[in-house]
Amino acid sequence: MTAAPFKRKNYLIKKNFQLKYTFSVALILLTVMGASVAGIYFGMWGSIIENFSKFKVSENLENVRRIADYEQARYAKGDYRLEKIFREAELLSQREKEALKDALGSVNRSLIPKITILVLLMFFGGIFISHKIAGPMYRIERSAQAIREGDLRVNFNTRAGDEMKEATSNLGEMVKSLRDDVEKIKSANIALDSKVELLSGCLPAKDSQSMKDAIGQIKSVLSKYKT
Amino acid sequence: MNASPSDYEFLNKLEYDSLRYFVGEVNPSNGLIKDSSRPGAPCSVAAVGFGLTALCIGESRGWLDKKQVYDRVLTTLLTFRDKVKNEHGFFYHFLDMRTGQRAWNSELSSIDTALFMAGALFAGEYFKGTKIEEVANELYERVDWAWMLNGGKLLCMGWKPEEDFLPYYWDSYNEAMILYALAVGSPTHPIDKKCWFEWLRPVGIYKGYAVVFCYTGSLFTYQYSHAWIDFRKLKDGGISYFINSINASKANREFCIENSNRYKTYGENCWGLTACLGPEGYKGYGAKPGEAFHDGTIAPSGMAGSLPFCWSESLSGLKFIYERHKNFIYGKYGFKDAFNLDKNWWSEEYLGIDVGITVLMIENYRTGLVWDKFMKINAIKSWIYKCMEVEVEEEPE
Numbered sequence: 001m002t003a004a005p006f007k008r009k010n011y012l013i014k015k016n017f018q019l020k021y022t023f024s025v026a027l028i029l030l031t032v033m034g035a036s037v038a039g040i041y042f043g044m045w046g047s048i049i050e051n052f053s054k055f056k057v058s059e060n061l062e063n064v065r066r067i068a069d070y071e072q073a074r075y076a077k078g079d080y081r082l083e084k085i086f087r088e089a090e091l092l093s094q095r096e097k098e099a100l101k102d103a104l105g106s107v108n109r110s111l112i113p114k115i116t117i118l119v120l121l122m123f124f125g126g127i128f129i130s131h132k133i134a135g136p137m138y139r140i141e142r143s144a145q146a147i148r149e150g151d152l153r154v155n156f157n158t159r160a161g162d163e164m165k166e167a168t169s170n171l172g173e174m175v176k177s178l179r180d181d182v183e184k185i186k187s188a189n190i191a192l193d194s195k196v197e198l199l200s201g202c203l204p205a206k207d208s209q210s211m212k213d214a215i216g217q218i219k220s221v222l223s224k225y226k227t
Numbered sequence: 228m229n230a231s232p233s234d235y236e237f238l239n240k241l242e243y244d245s246l247r248y249f250v251g252e253v254n255p256s257n258g259l260i261k262d263s264s265r266p267g268a269p270c271s272v273a274a275v276g277f278g279l280t281a282l283c284i285g286e287s288r289g290w291l292d293k294k295q296v297y298d299r300v301l302t303t304l305l306t307f308r309d310k311v312k313n314e315h316g317f318f319y320h321f322l323d324m325r326t327g328q329r330a331w332n333s334e335l336s337s338i339d340t341a342l343f344m345a346g347a348l349f350a351g352e353y354f355k356g357t358k359i360e361e362v363a364n365e366l367y368e369r370v371d372w373a374w375m376l377n378g379g380k381l382l383c384m385g386w387k388p389e390e391d392f393l394p395y396y397w398d399s400y401n402e403a404m405i406l407y408a409l410a411v412g413s414p415t416h417p418i419d420k421k422c423w424f425e426w427l428r429p430v431g432i433y434k435g436y437a438v439v440f441c442y443t444g445s446l447f448t449y450q451y452s453h454a455w456i457d458f459r460k461l462k463d464g465g466i467s468y469f470i471n472s473i474n475a476s477k478a479n480r481e482f483c484i485e486n487s488n489r490y491k492t493y494g495e496n497c498w499g500l501t502a503c504l505g506p507e508g509y510k511g512y513g514a515k516p517g518e519a520f521h522d523g524t525i526a527p528s529g530m531a532g533s534l535p536f537c538w539s540e541s542l543s544g545l546k547f548i549y550e551r552h553k554n555f556i557y558g559k560y561g562f563k564d565a566f567n568l569d570k571n572w573w574s575e576e577y578l579g580i581d582v583g584i585t586v587l588m589i590e591n592y593r594t595g596l597v598w599d600k601f602m603k604i605n606a607i608k609s610w611i612y613k614c615m616e617v618e619v620e621e622e623p624e
Contacts, residue, residue: 059267066263066509067321067331073443073502073511075384075395095331 024129032118039114040107048103060095136164140171150224152179182225189218234542241531241545242589245561245582246285249278252560252579254324257310258303261324264560264577269330270322273339276346277583279303280455280597283353284590297359300350304362307343314386316370316416318343334385334393337375341406342580344370345455345601348409352600367606372410372418380425382406382418399427401441404452404468411613412606420613428466431516434485436478439471444482444517446501447584449475450532454587456607457598462616469536476533480540482514483525490523491568496547498540499529503565503581506572523569527562528581534592561585 136158143154152175156168193215200208252261254270260278262271279300285291311318311327317340321330344367351363377383381396382403397403407426410418431440441448449472452458458469476499483498500519502511503526512521530544549557555573556563564574564581590596601607611617 056267059265062265063267063269064331066268067333069509070320071334073509075393 028122028125032122035114035118039111048100064095132161133163135159136162136168140164140168143171143175147175147178151226152182153226179227182222183227185218186222186227189215189222193219234546237546237549238542238589238593241549241561242284242586242593243288243290244559245585245589246281246290248560248577248579248582249281249586250285250291252577253278253299255299256302257306257327258299259306259322259324259327260579262321262579263564268324269333270324270327271339271579272318272320272322272336273342274579274583275303275307276339276342276344277454277580277587279343279346279350281583281586283350284586284596287353287596297354297357300354301359301362304347304350304359304366307347308362308366313369314388315374316340316366317375317386320385332387332389334387336385337382337397338384338403338406340370341403341409342451344409345405348604348606349455349597349601352604367409367413368415370409370413371416372413373416375410376418376422380419380422382410382422397426399429399442400439400448402448402451405456408452408456408610408614409606412608412610414606414609417609423610423614424464428464433478433515434481436474436481438475438478438516439466439468440475440516441513442517443502443511444479444500444513444515444519445511446476446479446499446513446529447532447580449536450501450584450588453535454532454584454591455597455601457591457595457602460618461611462618463614472533473536476536477540478516479514479529479533480537482519486521490521492523492525492566495540496544497525498544499525499527499533501526501529501532503528504574504576504578505565506567506570522567524565524567524572526565526581527556528564528578528585531562531585532588534588538592 136156139156139158143156146154154175156172156175158165158168193212196208196211196215200212203211248264249260252264253259258275259270260274261268262274282291282296282300286293286296306327307313307318311322312329314335317335317337319329319333320336320339321333322328323330347363347366351360354360372382375382375386377392379396381398383392384395384397385393387393397406403426407418407423411420411423428439429442431438453469453472458467458472461468479500480495480498483493483500484495487493487495500512500514500521502513503509503524505512505522505524507522510520510522510524512524512526513519514521525548527545527548530541530548534541545562548562552566556566558577560577560582562577562582562585564576564578566573587597591598
């Protein structure tokens with residue numbers, strides 16, 4: 001009989017933690033999306049809508065017609081109606097191209113600072129948020145290293161707002177318990193050493209020496225642990 | 228001034244209301260003035276020339292605060308010096324109100340640049356010894372008038388980057404006398420004084436009035452140069468352009484009276500055929516002598532611009548239109564541009580150059596302020612010295 005493959009049944013192992021960070025990430029993305037949409041809408045489409053609105057086109061047509069009228073009053077001697085129509089159409093087309101070009105240029109110019117701000121916001125926001133996790137992890141890693149080297153005096157303090165408070169608290173309890181046990185063993189070994197010293201006259205020299213060696217070994221091992 | 232107190236009151240109101248255009252239809256951040264009160268209208272550099280002068284008039288009358296006028300005029304001149312694109316110092320006819328860049332594909336215009344320069348130099352003289360005078364002179368001295376000759380002896384009407392020089396020249400009598408005067412009088416890029424004598428001076432007679440005429444017969448051509456230059460004591464080969472404008476104004480009035488049976492608008496108190504808006508758009512309306520294209524449309528600015536030439540007829544006409552049609556034709560900036568009774572058409576717009584000529588000519592009629600200041604400008608003195616004869620008043624016996 002083969003074991004059934006492991007299936008994760010609960011995706012919300014730490015519900016509060018996961019929901020909190022899901023919300024944070026979503027908020028950042030929504031902010032970015034909102035700013036981008038607003039920038040594009042008000043920057044590009046706003047300008048295009050304004051320039052191509054019925055009112056604006058009507059204003060532009062009137063401007064073109066008026067300028068053509070001025071030129072005709074000043075320069076032309078006769079009826080240039082057909083030429084004028086073509087010229088107006090050409091002017092209008094040129095004007096709309098300029099308006100579109102201006103609108104795109106304006107959007108590009110306005111988007112650059114917005115994108116820069118958003119990137120900086122995401123960068124510093126990411127650092128800030130990840131620091132809440134990375135900080136405790138760094139301290140756990142450093143404390144584990146110290147424990148590996150025998151220093152049982154370490155603690156797992158966390159700062160306000162840090163994540164993994166429960167895990168660090170448990171680790172702290174574990175180290176404290178270990179430290180207490182090592183202390184007790186150290187005390188017991190010292191007591192044992194004095195008893196052996198007292199009993200050394202009653203014991204065969206070989207046995208006495210053998211016990212002293214064992215105590216010395218225990219002492220040597222315990223001496224690596226700082227408590 | 229020979230007008231009665233009620234006339235004075237009417238002119239005061241018309242001048243004040245018209246002047247408000249140059250306060251209301253402006254972009255305060257750069258001083259650019261709209262060609263027309265129509266929404267979306269571009270800036271007209273000629274309207275700016277009239278506006279600079281009008282603002283100073285407003286200050287002289289105590290209607291506008293001196294510091295505000297100074298700041299606005301300086302802002303405008305700095306915009307033209309530093310932001311508005313120029314070619315050899317000339318400006319495009321129409322500009323974007325926001326950016327100051329060329330609007331549509333309008334031409335680099337010699338006459339509109341000259342009208343702007345007239346306003347700038349007047350403001351420089353009005354605020355003599357200030358930064359305004361310095362910048363105005365800088366703008367004027369930057370203009371390479373000789374370039375606009377295009378290698379010939381007559382000033383070209385304009386230039387486009389896409390087409391080079393336009394095939395039209397200021398080759399006959401018209402509003403361009405001020406252009407030639409400023410070009411001849413330039414201390415930096417003058418044209419030869421011979422150019423002044425190159426353009427034609429055709430003479431036509433209508434109803435007994437002999438006129439050196441413009442081919443369109445538009446009244447504004449007899450007014451614009453006179454808005455700044457005081458021609459009263461100047462002669463050009465025996466021609467007095469001041470008397471010429473008197474005759475042209477009276478001939479224009481006679482032409483309207485003559486045609487009053489064809490068009491309801493015309494009459495002895497409703498005349499002044501000049502370029503303006505009409506039922507079919509902007510047209511170069513005019514009277515004889517000249518082509519005399521007309522359709523019954525009258526612009527009150529035609530009569531207002533002739534106030535110094537025939538004050539009685541002009542004033543009567545302006546008051547007549549005001550009293551009879553003020554509900555349709557008079558608004559926040561004085562008279563709207565034009566109307567046509569036959570077609571029951573009333574302009575809803577004000578044109579910057581038309582309210583501009585109204586303000587300047589009322590002021591010249593009342594005090595001669597613009598003439599007095601402008602005639603003190605060195606460039607104008609230089610042009611007079613080179614091209615004109617000055618009448619000397621005889622001592623009374």
